[in-house]
Amino acid sequence: MSQFKIEELELISCEKILKNGGTFPLLIEAFNEIGESDYYVMKAFKKKSVDENYSVFKEIFLSELAPDFNLAAPEYGVTLINNNDLIEIHDEAQKVVNSVDYVNQLDTGYKFCSYYLSGMTTMNPELITKGKLSQYDIENIYAFDQVFFNSDRGGMRDKPNLMIDDDNIIIIDHEQSLPFINSFEQNKNVNYFNYFKGFNSPKHIFYNQVKKLAKENDGKLFDEFIDNLRTINIKKFNDLFNELDRFGIAYGNKDDIFAYLYWAKENFSKVQNLLLEKLK
Structure with missing residues (x-):
């Protein structure tokens, strides 16, 4: 985990939307900076949430604070993605939202990606x-x-x-x-x-x-x-x-x-x- 070099991930594919997440988190596959592929949970916050609540920052900051208190948080990275690429997966997996309208509200900057804890x-x-x-x-x-x-x-x-x-x-x-x-x-x-x-x-x-x-x-x-x-x-x-x-x-x-x-x-x-x- 970064102390403090935030890892930039290179997106390979969006697998599916995960259940029980208000931000419709996506399971993605991505390369890390040494070329290894793995799975992450990418949180796609709305622009308003990033601009006003600083949601990406808070995810990162509290993840970095946790080890100072002997607490474990997942490894993480950030990635850029064209939000239009999310429309199809949202349309397939989430009938309860208007995919185009939802995706158009998303922030266009780097997205927070938490390591997927498959065994937990x-x-x-x-x-x-x-x-x-x-x-x-x-x-x-x-x-x-x-x-x-x-x-x-x-x-x-x-x-x-x-x-x-x-x-x-x-x-x-x-x-x-x-x-x-x-x-x-x-x-x-x-x-x-x-x-x-x-x-x-x-x-x-x-x-x-x-x-x-x-x-x-x-x-x-x-x-x-x-x-x-x-x-x-x-x-x-x-x-x-x-x-x-x-x-x-x-x-x-x-x-x-x-x-x-x-x-x-x-x-x-x-x-x-x-x-x-x-x-x-």
Whole structure:
């Protein structure tokens, strides 16, 4: 995975539209930069989503942040594709959309492509025992989503956005994170403390399980996550933004993003207290 050289993929073919994705994600085959072919999930965001929500940026940024918190995200790359080439596959696979109208709304820039995890399944936490969940450090996933305001792991649509097998759990789908950086956000003078305090924690997919764990761990549940937050090297992400500029990927005001990262790092003890307080 990039730290930080974003890989440009060369499209070979679009295989099919994958189910259960609001952005009609496509399974594609593509060459990586050393000429190896593999399968990826390409997310075709609408232009409005890229321009206002910075969806491609958020997918990349949170994928790059995850390893700093000992979390796994899929390898990824970006690719350019002529949107008109998508009309036929949309027309064949999705009778519920007007393919031409839908494709005409898509962004024409680089598209985010996540490595296809063929051996893993979408997680259903209701089918996994408490003992099984404990091996996956779900408290770190919960804390990561809280600190970076991911409202889409659980949320109103109860989406897991997690891939799982017997040994690993991998986080996917980050475009609903960091909402205060969006171009349509009216309040640019964000009070991070209040924003954090008001974030809807009970909607998280692991809220109930983590709440039980918090009672069992005497205030130490998030020690590992907070230690990673306290020691994260924020300056290194300047190199990522250079890569984003190379591909013309929109991210809004970089200063807003760095300001929050530094606030969270400098106020790590406050963040820890808030995480615990919201579970009481």
